[in-house]
Amino acid sequence: MAQPKQERAEQTRRALLTAAAEVFDEFGYAGASITRILKRAGVTAGALYFHFGSKEDLAKAVMNSQPETLVPLLAAGGLQRLIDLTLVWSWQLQRDPLLRAGVRLTNEQASINGTLNADPYENFRGIMVGCLHEALESGELQPGVDPVVVAEFVVAACTGMQMYSNVVSGRSDLPERTQQMWNLILPGLAVPSVITRAETSPARGSALMP
Amino acid sequence: MAQPKQERAEQTRRALLTAAAEVFDEFGYAGASITRILKRAGVTAGALYFHFGSKEDLAKAVMNSQPETLVPLLAAGGLQRLIDLTLVWSWQLQRDPLLRAGVRLTNEQASINGTLNADPYENFRGIMVGCLHEALESGELQPGVDPVVVAEFVVAACTGMQMYSNVVSGRSDLPERTQQMWNLILPGLAVPSVITRAETSPARGSALMP
Numbered sequence: 001m002a003q004p005k006q007e008r009a010e011q012t013r014r015a016l017l018t019a020a021a022e023v024f025d026e027f028g029y030a031g032a033s034i035t036r037i038l039k040r041a042g043v044t045a046g047a048l049y050f051h052f053g054s055k056e057d058l059a060k061a062v063m064n065s066q067p068e069t070l071v072p073l074l075a076a077g078g079l080q081r082l083i084d085l086t087l088v089w090s091w092q093l094q095r096d097p098l099l100r101a102g103v104r105l106t107n108e109q110a111s112i113n114g115t116l117n118a119d120p121y122e123n124f125r126g127i128m129v130g131c132l133h134e135a136l137e138s139g140e141l142q143p144g145v146d147p148v149v150v151a152e153f154v155v156a157a158c159t160g161m162q163m164y165s166n167v168v169s170g171r172s173d174l175p176e177r178t179q180q181m182w183n184l185i186l187p188g189l190a191v192p193s194v195i196t197r198a199e200t201s202p203a204r205g206s207a208l209m210p
Numbered sequence: 211m212a213q214p215k216q217e218r219a220e221q222t223r224r225a226l227l228t229a230a231a232e233v234f235d236e237f238g239y240a241g242a243s244i245t246r247i248l249k250r251a252g253v254t255a256g257a258l259y260f261h262f263g264s265k266e267d268l269a270k271a272v273m274n275s276q277p278e279t280l281v282p283l284l285a286a287g288g289l290q291r292l293i294d295l296t297l298v299w300s301w302q303l304q305r306d307p308l309l310r311a312g313v314r315l316t317n318e319q320a321s322i323n324g325t326l327n328a329d330p331y332e333n334f335r336g337i338m339v340g341c342l343h344e345a346l347e348s349g350e351l352q353p354g355v356d357p358v359v360v361a362e363f364v365v366a367a368c369t370g371m372q373m374y375s376n377v378v379s380g381r382s383d384l385p386e387r388t389q390q391m392w393n394l395i396l397p398g399l400a401v402p403s404v405i406t407r408a409e410t411s412p413a414r415g416s417a418l419m420p
Contacts, residue, residue, distance in 0.1 A: 030240075107317055107373075121374055149390050152374065153367075156387070160370025163317075164331055164362065177366070180359050188397035 013051045015041045017065065020058045021101035029059055029108050059105050060119070066102040067123045073208050079140045079194055082131035083182055086158055087205025090178040093162060094171050103162060124155050140194045150189055157181055175202030223261045225251045227275065230268045231311035239269055239318050269315050273330045276312040277337055283418050289350045289404055292341035293392055295334075296368055297415025300388040303372060304381050313372060334365050350404045360399055367391055385412030 019041035023032045034055060038045055052058040070092060074084045092099050106120045132147030141147075161181065165174040182200040190198065229251035233242045244265055248255055262268040280302060284294045302309050316330045342357030351357075371391065375384040392410040400408065 121377060150394070153371075153387070153390060153394060156370035156374040157363075157367040157391075158370065159373055160366035160368065161363075163369055164366040167331060177363070180363060181367075184360070184363060184395045184398040186398065188394040 009051075012041075012043055012047050016043060016048055016051055016058070017061060018098065021062050021098040024059065024062060024105055025097045025101040029055075029105055062098060063102045063105050063109070063120045064123060065098055066120055067127055069096060069098060071127065073210065075208055078131060078135040078138050079190055080198060081134070082128055082154070083198060083200055084204070084208060085127065085131070086154065086178050086181070087175065087200070087202065088208050089158065090162075090174040090202070091205045091209055093174060106159075107163070121155050121159075124158075125151050128154055135190075135194075140190055142189060142191055145189045150185075153185075154181075175205055178202070178205070219261075222251075222253055222257050226253060226258055226261055226268070227271060228308065231272050231308040234269065234272060234315055235307045235311040239265075239315055270329070272308060273312045273315050273319070274333060275308055276330055277333045279306060279308055281337065283420065285418060288341060288345040288348050289400060290408060291344070292338055292364070293408060293410055294414070294418060295337065295341070296364065296388050296391070297385065297410070297412065298418050299368065300372075300384040300412070301415045301419055303384060316369075317373070331365055331369075334368075335361050338364055345400075345404075350400055352399060352401055355399045360395075363395075364391075367395075385415055388412070388415070 016037070020032070020037045023037050023040060026032075027036075032055070034045070034048065037058070038048060041048075048058070052061060070085060070088050073088050074081050076084055089099070093103065102120060128151035129147050132141070132150055135141050136145075136147055158178070158181075161177045162171060162174055165171045165177055179200045179202055182198065186195045186198060186200075226247070230242070230247045233247050233250060237243075237246075242265070244255070244258065247268070248258060251258075258268070262271060280295060280298050283298050284291050286294055299309070303313065304310075312330060338361035339357050342351070342360055345351050346355075346357055368388070368391075371387045372381060372384055375381045375387055389410045389412055392408065396405045396408060396410075
């Protein structure tokens with residue numbers, strides 16, 4: 001029986017997104033040619049322009065798919081959910097081209113269209129604010145801690161940690177650095193009982209992965 | 211009386227470094243032409259190649275001059291010295307082209323020569339490790355806090371904060387974000403008396419500036 005049309009279109013879209021991520025990850029935005037992306041995906045130029053209007057739109061789709069690949073892996077709620085997000089991210093960044101390309105494109109984005117685009121940060125920020133509001137309502141946060149301030153700091157710190165880790169270890173020490181971040185910031189934001197039970201080890205991130 | 215030869219050479223070198231920083235800051239590495247840098251500096255191509263072997267060497271000199279512009283402004287010792295470094299940096303990044311170009315080039319460096327260069331991070335890291343060792347010897351740190359781990363985290367967090375702040379506010383909120391970082395991490399690293407007396411307000415960074 002033939003595949004339904006919609007299912008085939010979705011498969012083509014995923015193939016294009018994955019191929020584009022691999023090529024952007026390897027060559028950067030400027031060095032990524034449409035021809036190479038099409039060859040890698042095994043699809044026609046027509047299919048590309050049907051799903052994505054341009055190379056720029058394709059890059060935006062790659063950047064915006066960063067958090068959605070991680071959320072289904074999160075097991076806990078509240079503050080532990082936020083910790084899990086960063087632990088899983090620190091592992092997945094080493095092996096998921098879609099996530100890695102998203103990071104590279106975010107860093108390079110000033111050269112894509114001359115204007116800076118906050119979307120990739122905002123997507124992560126939104127998920128983190130959600131976790132922290134849940135933490136606040138469950139009494140996990142110290143009085144006066146602002147979920148938005150914490151979420152924006154964690155987004156920023158993770159951005160910088162992956163850059164630093166990439167330069168010094170090709171990102172292999174990122175899970176350990178993520179744990180060190182939590183050891184440093186938990187005492188400033190969580191109540192003592194939550195600090196005691198929080199699990200921040202790289203092994204937890206690894207165990208949550210698919 | 212004529213200027214001594216050495217003094218003139220140093221003036222030319224500074225003029226080239228400043229002009230290159232302005233052009234790198236505005237156009238990025240790929241977009242910065244030697245011609246434009248020479249015109250801005252008002253010097254000859256011979257002078258450029260006498261002081262800096264190539265555009266790549268000029269970019270490296272700009273990247274490596276990041277911390278040396280800040281250190282003379284620091285007033286305190288120990289942990290407050292580290293806090294002051296980040297506060298002054300958060301202000302200077304908004305107005306010093308040399309510092310701003312260093313940051314842009316560091317972000318872009320993968321495209322400069324294909325290999326990643328840890329020097330700009332290492333320079334800041336070295337200064338921070340020095341402050342934290344002094345803090346450790348003065349009893350300012352909690353037991354078990356590793357100066358190297360903290361220094362590397364602060365370098366990474368500042369890197370990410372300036373990127374995030376650049377996207378959302380053109381870096382105008384960076385001093386406030388720097389204060390928020392210290393509010394979050396001081397409880398995890400300093401002894402209570404140091405947390406109480408630490409000055410982290412943006413106004414302090416502004417007061418230390420030239």
